[in-house]
Amino acid sequence: MNQAITIDGVTKRFGRNAVLNDVSLEVPTGVVFALLGENGAGKSTLIRGMLGYHAFDHGKVSVCGVNPAADPLSVRRLVGYVSDAPGLYEWMTVAQTGWYAAGFYPPGFLRAYDTLTADFQLPQSAKIRDLSKGMRAKVALSLAMAFDPQLLILDEPTSGLDPLVRRSFLESMIDRAAAGQTVFLSSHQINEVERVADWVAILHHGKLQVVASLDELKESVTHLSFSVRDSLLALPPSVDQLEFISQSLRGRSYSILARGCTPAVLEALRHDENLFDIKAVRPSLEELYIGYMAPPADTPPSAYSRESLHYRPRRDATATQESAERH
């Protein structure tokens, strides 16, 4: 099986609220896959559906070869899952939590749980109700990892962890992927995700904006910036070849995130005497994230055209600038 997870055309509504809109993605085995999106984007809704906690309205899902809607228990047995609000028995101790969970898993679970909780420096005799948020997260992570699942699904796993623990935890996710296991995580920590993720998907208002390997994404997108001397002159025609993700205009300085910025396009821009201070760099994941969030949800990036960058008589140029700044 080459795909650990396949999601095909999934939609989900809660009453009138369309939370997921035709989401499709594939997660290859043996990678760290990060799902990014703003608060309320639909990340937990997608994850909970992948675990069979609720059914999607439309679309097909396969997790480790199992349909979670038809067989949720099998999926949960195969997958190590940490929710954004892990449910633990408050009255149990750390040790009792492991002992209780071990009853549902094959031999070896308890030993692995004890090792993981010791590595996280959790006090075995402390009651769950007395633990801090970060310590609870560590218990939940220990439970999810103790049976060494082929697939880990983690909903904001590092929230509550201090920076040192976060770093070593995320690095351990790279080790898991290197050993052929798959890690699917949602996160708001974009800089950390950038260090560990092989693949990223960006969800915005329930719509998938992009899903790609991080290397491919960074190599195919350019952060282009330049200033213009005369704002009444048009840009060179090569701008037409760019596929805009986002654009902004401040004064006479443009900042553009686009695909298709080939050496020929760059050369044409550099030969245009109206343009100066031309810079073309690979964007960071944070810049890509902000770029994909920037267009209004009902305007696909491809709807941006050279027209919107053309210099107009001053009256119109003001309108163009305002529109660009809104984007």
Ligand SMILES: Nc1ncnc2c1ncn2[C@@H]1O[C@H](COP(=O)(O)OP(=O)(O)OP(=O)(O)O)[C@@H](O)[C@H]1O
């Ligand atoms: N059981 C539910 N009933 C009704 N609405 C729900 C339910 N679960 C989620 N929602 C709504 O679905 C939308 C997406 O929520 P979701 O928790 O999936 O977002 P998220 O991307 O995980 O956000 P965050 O990053 O803040 O955790 C929100 O508007 C939320 O209010």
